[in-house]
Amino acid sequence: MSNTILKVDNLTKTIGSKKIVDDVSFEIPKGEIFGLLGPNGAGKTTIIRMIVGLINRTGGKVNINGHDLDTDFNGALNEIGAIVENPEFYGYMSGRKNLLHYKRMSRNVITDEKLKETIELVKLEHAIDQKVKTYSLGMRQRLGVAQAILHSPSLLILDEPTNGLDPSGIREFRDHLRQLADNGTAVLVSSHLLSEMQLMCDRFAIIEKGKLLHIESMSDTTNMEETLLREVTFTVNNCDQAIALLKQSYDNVTKKDDNQFTIMIDYNSIAEINKTLVQGDIHVYEISSVKKTLEDRFMEITNAAKEVNV
Structure with missing residues (x-):
């Protein structure tokens, strides 16, 4: 059967x-x-x-x-x-x-x-x-x-x-x-x-x-694919120092406050950035990545359908 x-x-x-x-x-x-x-x-x-x-x-x-x-x-x-x-x-x-x-x-x-x-x-x-x-x-x-x-x-x-x-x-x-x-x-x-x-x-x-x-x-x-970019937030002890260090290799780093910055990267780059920060004597307290929700996907698909029908 x-x-x-x-x-x-x-x-x-x-x-x-x-x-x-x-x-x-x-x-x-x-x-x-x-x-x-x-x-x-x-x-x-x-x-x-x-x-x-x-x-x-x-x-x-x-x-x-x-x-x-x-x-x-x-x-x-x-x-x-x-x-x-x-x-x-x-x-x-x-x-x-x-x-x-x-x-x-x-x-x-x-x-x-x-x-x-x-x-x-x-x-x-x-x-x-x-x-x-x-x-x-x-x-x-x-x-x-x-x-x-x-x-x-x-x-x-x-x-x-x-x-x-x-x-x-x-x-x-x-x-x-x-x-x-x-x-x-x-x-x-x-x-x-x-x-x-x-x-x-x-x-x-x-x-x-x-x-x-x-x-x-x-x-x-x-679960977004590893190759897709996602917004990742790092919480550190010295945001300005961390941004200065990362801007040698990345140009999309944005400061949120004295202890947080965000960056658009792929999944595999998260560990590399963390390693760079630690080697630069930056204390990393938290790393958070924004995942897609069903609402995000729903809006993405329905909006794409509307554009096709326009």
């Missing part, structure tokens, strides 16, 4: 004369968290709704763990667990009874042991027999994940899953997703919160105005 869990080919959605989603293709392998990034209205939710069969596609193909959505609709949906918008439950029932209700409706056989394992995975053991109306938003989100993965789907789809969560809840949620991915579940998550997606995803796709602009691994974004 292929390692690819979700394969989307040339997905398109047209309403009237307007293309909401325009020829989008991507794949997600087993055990990967894949992010759809873009501003509100970019087409992320429309893509997700087409994948889970909530709305019709104008064109394109969706294959989920070997099941074609057109020719084997039930088989494809059986591979999916999803939270699209906020999860809804019966508030007057306990978390356990909500999950048991879903268990009875599932096409898959869900054992009592599987139910117990799922509750433990999302860390709701202490509250599972309380009424859902007493749950915090974070607890509801965890119960939503429990419901989505109870039938052991190969693909988990989440649309803006951290909306309304506090920082502690977001971190817990992120940890749950990583545990699921480590156990082999493929995860598709959409969001406009770039800082959270940077911490959450293995790869990401940038969607803007329905078009897929770029796909990249998070490690490629946050």
Whole structure:
């Protein structure tokens, strides 16, 4: 069996004369968290709704763990667990009874042991027999994940899953997703919160105005190549003396204050400059390099796309 869990080919959605989603293709392998990034209205939710069969596609193909959505609709949906918008439950029932209700409706056989394992995975053991109306938003989100993965789907789809969560809840949620991915579940998550997606995803796709602009691994974004220039800040005991020493070989040294200067250099030059300073009897207290963030990369790619379309 292929390692690819979700394969989307040339997905398109047209309403009237307007293309909401325009020829989008991507794949997600087993055990990967894949992010759809873009501003509100970019087409992320429309893509997700087409994948889970909530709305019709104008064109394109969706294959989920070997099941074609057109020719084997039930088989494809059986591979999916999803939270699209906020999860809804019966508030007057306990978390356990909500999950048991879903268990009875599932096409898959869900054992009592599987139910117990799922509750433990999302860390709701202490509250599972309380009424859902007493749950915090974070607890509801965890119960939503429990419901989505109870039938052991190969693909988990989440649309803006951290909306309304506090920082502690977001971190817990992120940890749950990583545990699921480590156990082999493929995860598709959409969001406009770039800082959270940077911490959450293995790869990401940038969607803007329905078009897929770029796909990249998070490690490629946050770890700049050694050959690229980056701004490096040195904290020393004598900034003027250090600059005078370095200007014999470098012409892009800038003083920040009496103890700090910045310089644009490649990764391999950092050690060489440090050696020069130490040999010149300069005390080096700190060296810091600015790495690219996902926000930097997002702006770089979207701005480049705008320039092409001008």
